[in-house]
Amino acid sequence: MRAIxxxxxxxxxxxxxxxxxxxxxxxxTGVTGDAVLSARTPEVDLYDGPAGKRLKSIDNSKxxxxxxxxxxxxxxxxxxxxxxxxxxxxxxxxxxxxxxxAKPICRNLAMGGNDKAVGSTRxxxxxxxxxxxxx
Amino acid sequence: xxxxxxxxxxxxxxxxxxxxARKPNRAHVEKLKDxxxxxxxxxxxxxxxxxxxxxxxxxxxxxTQRYSQDVSNLLITGPYLYPTTGRDKVSVVVVDEKSxxxxxxxxxxxxxxxxxxxxxxxxxxxxxxxxxFLFVDQHPDATIGELADEIRRYKKWVVPIYFEGGIDLxxxxxxxxxxxxxxxxPILDPTIIRxxxxxRQYPTTGRxxxxxxxxxxxxxxxxxxxxxYKDLYxxxxxxxxxxxxxxLVWGTKTAPFNIAFNERSxxxxxxxxxxxxxxxxxxxxxRKSVEGRCAYNNYVPAEAxxxxxxxxxxxxxxxxxxxxxxxxxxxxxxxxxxTPTSGMQPNVFVHAMALDNLISFHxxxxxxxxxxxxxxxxxxxxxxxxxxxxxxxxxxxxMRRVRARKAKLVVQREEEHDAIWxxxxxxxxxxxxxxxxxxxxxSIGLLLALWVGLSVANWVEVVFIxxxxxxxxxxxxxxxxxxxxxxxAGGVPDDIIQEEAV
Numbered sequence: 001m002r003a004i005x006x007x008x009x010x011x012x013x014x015x016x017x018x019x020x021x022x023x024x025x026x027x028x029t030g031v032t033g034d035a036v037l038s039a040r041t042p043e044v045d046l047y048d049g050p051a052g053k054r055l056k057s058i059d060n061s062k063x064x065x066x067x068x069x070x071x072x073x074x075x076x077x078x079x080x081x082x083x084x085x086x087x088x089x090x091x092x093x094x095x096x097x098x099x100x101x102a103k104p105i106c107r108n109l110a111m112g113g114n115d116k117a118v119g120s121t122r123x124x125x126x127x128x129x130x131x132x133x134x135x
Numbered sequence: 136x137x138x139x140x141x142x143x144x145x146x147x148x149x150x151x152x153x154x155x156a157r158k159p160n161r162a163h164v165e166k167l168k169d170x171x172x173x174x175x176x177x178x179x180x181x182x183x184x185x186x187x188x189x190x191x192x193x194x195x196x197x198x199t200q201r202y203s204q205d206v207s208n209l210l211i212t213g214p215y216l217y218p219t220t221g222r223d224k225v226s227v228v229v230v231d232e233k234s235x236x237x238x239x240x241x242x243x244x245x246x247x248x249x250x251x252x253x254x255x256x257x258x259x260x261x262x263x264x265x266x267x268f269l270f271v272d273q274h275p276d277a278t279i280g281e282l283a284d285e286i287r288r289y290k291k292w293v294v295p296i297y298f299e300g301g302i303d304l305x306x307x308x309x310x311x312x313x314x315x316x317x318x319x320x321p322i323l324d325p326t327i328i329r330x331x332x333x334x335r336q337y338p339t340t341g342r343x344x345x346x347x348x349x350x351x352x353x354x355x356x357x358x359x360x361x362x363x364y365k366d367l368y369x370x371x372x373x374x375x376x377x378x379x380x381x382x383l384v385w386g387t388k389t390a391p392f393n394i395a396f397n398e399r400s401x402x403x404x405x406x407x408x409x410x411x412x413x414x415x416x417x418x419x420x421x422r423k424s425v426e427g428r429c430a431y432n433n434y435v436p437a438e439a440x441x442x443x444x445x446x447x448x449x450x451x452x453x454x455x456x457x458x459x460x461x462x463x464x465x466x467x468x469x470x471x472x473x474t475p476t477s478g479m480q481p482n483v484f485v486h487a488m489a490l491d492n493l494i495s496f497h498x499x500x501x502x503x504x505x506x507x508x509x510x511x512x513x514x515x516x517x518x519x520x521x522x523x524x525x526x527x528x529x530x531x532x533x534m535r536r537v538r539a540r541k542a543k544l545v546v547q548r549e550e551e552h553d554a555i556w557x558x559x560x561x562x563x564x565x566x567x568x569x570x571x572x573x574x575x576x577x578s579i580g581l582l583l584a585l586w587v588g589l590s591v592a593n594w595v596e597v598v599f600i601x602x603x604x605x606x607x608x609x610x611x612x613x614x615x616x617x618x619x620x621x622x623x624a625g626g627v628p629d630d631i632i633q634e635e636a637v
Contacts, residue, residue, distance in 0.1 A: 041258050043288070047247075051240065054247065054281050074239035075251075076442040091442060092255040098444075105439050107233065108402035109393050110428035128400040 028066035028097065036080050037095040039063035044094060046087035050077040055087060069096065104128055156623045166628035168611065168618035169541045177530040179613040180604045184526065187600055188518045196596060197330070203595030204335055204382070205475040209418045209425050213387030213476055221491030222390055226433035226457045227483055228256060231464040234438035242465060246270070247278035250285040253296070255441045256461060257288065259454035263295040263367055265359065267325065267462030267483040270312050271301040279314045286318040295366060299325040299359065300344045309348035316348030321366075323359040327472060327485050328380060334472045336503065337381040337489040360489035364498060367458065378511055379504030382592065383485075384492055385476040386431045392449060393429045405429035427477045432487040433457075460487050514593050521581065521594075525601045528576030532568070533608045577601055 028035050039060040046055045050073030067080035076091035104127035191197055230252070235241055240248055249268065256264055270282075289296040300310030300322040311322050324341025327334055343356040357365060357377075389405045397405050406427045409417070417425040435453050443450045462483025463470060470482045477484075492500045503514050581594055607613070 041254075042292075045254070051245070051248070053278055054284075074237065075248075076238075090251055090254060092258040095445070103237065103442075105233075105237065105436055106400040107231070107396060107434070107436060108400060109397040109430065109434055110403045110405050 031066045031068050034069035034072070034078075034098045035096065036067040036069060036078060036089060037097055038065045039093065040095050041093045044089055046082065046089060047077065048087070050075055050079075050088055052088065058082075063094075069098070072098065152623055152625070155625075159619060159622050163626075163628055163631070164615070164618040164622045166618075166630070167621040167626050168614040169537055170621065170626075171534075171537060171614045171617035173530055173534050175617050176533055176608070176613045177526055179616060180526045180530060180607070181523075183607065184522045184600050184604060185519060187603075188515050188522075188596070199596045199599050200592040201330055201333070201335060204592035205333075205422070206418050207592065207595070208385045208475050209387065209422070210415060212384050214414075217384050217386045217388075218495045219386070219388055221494035222386060222388070222432060224262075224457055224494055225460070225487050225491050226261075226435055226453045227430070227460045227462060227487050228252070228435045228437050228440050228454075229462060229464045229481065229483070230437040232466060234436050234441075235465075237436075237438040238441060242467065245278050246276050246280075246282040250278070250281040252437055252441055253282075253285050253461065254288070255443070256454060256459055257285075257292060257294060259440070259443075259450060260456070261294060261454050261459040262456050263297070263363060263458050264289070265297045265299075265323075265363060265458070265460045265486065267299060267460055267486060269299055269301050269325075270315055271304065271308065271310065273312065279312065283314050283318050286315065286320045290318075295321075295363075297321050297323050297359070297363060299323055300342065300348070300350065302326055302342065304350075310342075310344050310350050311348040313348045316344070316346055319346055321362070322348070323362055324356065325359055325482075325486070327482055329472055332473050334474055334485050335383055337383050337485070337492075339377045339379065339381060339502075358489075359486055360493055363458065363490060364493040368494070368498060379502045379513065381489060381492065382501040382503055383488055384495075384501060385474055385488060386491065387427060387476050389427055389429050389431055389477075390433045392433050392453060393431075396434070396449070397429055403428065426475075429477065430480050430484045431477055432484060432491060437461075458490060460490075462486075518593055518597055518600075521597045522600060522604075524579035525573070525576040525597070526604065528572045529601075529604055529608055532572050533613075537614065573601070573605060 028037050039058075042060050043057045044060065044063045045057050047053065048055055064082060067082065070079040070081065070086065072078050073088070077088045078091065078094070078096060079086055079088050081087070106128035186192065188196055230244070244252075249266075253264065253266070286296060286298075298311055298315060298320050301308065302310070302324065304310060309316065311320075316322060322344035324338075324344075326338055326341050328336045328338055330336065337360060338358040339361055340355045341358040343351040343354040345351050355377075356362065360381075387406070394405050406429075407424065409425070414425055433453050435450070439447070439450065440454065460483050462481060464481040464483070471479050472482055472485055474480050474484070474488075489500075504511050505514065505517050577598065581597065
C-alpha cells in the first residue's frame with residue numbers, strides 16, 4: 001500500500017513537472033532582456049523575415065523555450081535563433097516577455113484621422129492625445 | 136326625351152355621347168355628383184391606392200418607404216426597439232490605413248500577411264471568421280500556400296472560416312483562386328444591395344460556387360449572412376421566404392467599445408446625445424446631425440489583433456467566441472456604402488449588420504415579403520390589403536356626407552337651424568365620427584399590416600396614401616368623376632326630369 005502511494009506521488013510530481021507553464025509564468029530567468037518563453041499555439045510557424053516566407057512549422061512540444069529575442073519588427077514578429085538558425089516567429093503563436101511598451105493604437109472612428117499618437121498603452125486608444133479644446 | 140337631349144346634335148347615340156363628353160352641361164354634372172354610389176367611391180379610391188403602391192409613380196412609393204425606413208431607424212427602431220444581442224456577438228477586424236502604417240505593411244498584402252492576420256484571429260478563438268477580401272486575381276505570389284495552410288489550420292481547430300467569391304467576373308475567371316478553393320473552404324456571395332447609394336436591404340440568396348472556385352450557373356445559394364447564420368445557429372429557411380430581401384434595421388446604440396476607443400483616441404464623440412424631441416426634430420429637418428459617426432459593430436483594427444500584447448484589456452472581450460468579419464477600410468479600395476444611421480462605412484460593416492439582424496431577430500429578419508394565409512406575397516399586395524379597411528370606412532363616411540348634403544338642401548327650405556347648434560354640435564359630432572372612423576380604418580389596416588409582417592416603412596406608406604385618399608374625398612374627386620361619367624352616359628338629374636314632365 002505504501003509502495004502504491006509512493007509510486008502515485010512520484011507520478012503526480014512527474015506530471016506536474018512536465019505540465020507546460022502558464023503563459024504569464026516567466027521561468028526564463030537565465031535569459032536577460034526580451035525573450036520568447038514558450039509556444040502558445042499547437043503549432044509555431046518560423047519565417048525567414050518579418051515580411052518573408054514561412055520556413056516550417058514546429059509542434060508546440062518541439063518548440064524550444066527561453067529564446068532570446070534578437071529584434072522585433074513593427075508587425076510584431078520576433079527574431080529568435082532556433083537550432084542555430086535565425087528565424088522569425090509570430091507574436092500570437094508564442095508567449096513572450098517584452099520590456100518595451102506597446103505602441104498606442106488610436107483611431108478616429110468618428111470620421112477623419114488622428115496621426116499624433118504618442119506614449120504607450122495596454123488598451124486600444126489609451127495614450128492617445130486628447131483634444132485641447134481650441135478649435 | 137328632355138329638351139337638353141333634343142338640343143344635342145343628331146347622328147345617333149355615339150355622336151351625342153361625344154358631344155356631352157366634349158361639352159358637358161356643368162349644372163347637370165353638379166347635380167349628378169350627389170348620386171354617386173358607394174361602390175364607385177370605393178373603386179376610385181382603390182384604383183388610386185393601387186396606382187401608387189404598384190406602379191410607383193415618380194418613385195413616390197419607393198421614396199416614401201425608404202425615407203420612412205431611415206427615420207424609423209433613427210427615431211424608433213434604432214434607439215428603442217432594436218436589441219443589442221447581435222451587436223455583442225459580432226466584431227469586425229479592420230485592415231485600415233493606420234494598420235498598414237503601424238505594421239509597416241503597405242497594401243497590397245501578400246497571402247502570407249493575410250494568413251498571419253487570420254492566424255492571429257484564430258489564436259483568439261473566435262466562433263467563426265468571414266474573410267471580406269476577394270482573392271480573385273492571379274498575380275504571382277509564392278506565399279499562397281501559406282493562406283491555404285491557414286484555412287486547413289482553421290479546419291483542424293474546428294473554427295468555421297468563409298471566403299467570398301468574386302461577382303460579375305469576366306467569363307471563365309475563377310471567383311476564388313483555385314489554390315484556396317481546393318481546400319474546400321465555403322465560398323459565399325458578397326453582394327450588397329444599394330438604393331440610391333444607401334444600404335437598407337440585404338439579399339437572401341446569392342450565387343453558388345464550386346470547389347474549383349468557379350461559379351455554378353443556374354444555381355441559387357444563401358447570401359453571405361444567411362449562410363453563416365444557418366451554419367452557426369442551425370436555422371432553417373423555407374424556400375418561399377427566400378423570394379424577397381431582408382429589410383435591414385440599423386442600430387443606433389453604437390458598440391460600447393467603439394465609443395470608448397474613439398473617446399480614448401481623443402476623437403469627436405460617436406453620437407451626439409439628445410432628448411427624444413430634439414432627436415425627432417433633427418430626424419426630419421436635419422437628418423445628418425442625428426446620425427452616428429462610428430460604426431455600429433465592434434471596430435477592431437487589424438494592427439491591434441496582430442500585435443495584441445498578452446495583457447490587452449479589450450481584445451479578450453472582442454474576439455473570443457465572437458463572429459469575426461475580417462475586412463478592409465482602405466481608401467484605395469473604395470469599398471464603402473452609405474448607411475442610414477452611421478454615414479459612410481466600409482462594406483464589411485454591412486455584412487456585420489445583416490448578421491447582427493439575423494442574430495437579434497433569431498433568424499427571422501424583417502423582409503419585403505410576408506406570409507399570409509399560408510402563402511408568401513410581396514409587400515405590394517399586403518399594402519393593398521392594409522388599405523382596404525381605410526378605403527371602406529372613408530367611402531362610408533363620404534357617402535354619409537353626400538347624403539347629408541342632399542338632405543340639407545331640402546331641410547334648409549323647410550326650417551331654419553340654430554347656428555350655434557349647427558356649427559358646434561352637429562359639425563363637431565360629424566367631425567368626431569369622421570376622424571374616429573378614419574383612425575379606426577387606419578388602425579385596422581396597420582394591424583393587418585403587422586399581422587402579415589409589413590415593415591415600418593410599408594406602414595408609413597399606407598398612412599401617407601390614406602391621407603391622400605382622404606384629401607381626394609374632401610375635394611370630391613370621385614363624385615365629380617361620377618357626375619361627369621353619368622352625364623356623358625346620358626344621365627339626367629331628377630329635378631330636370633320633373634321640370635320637363637311639368
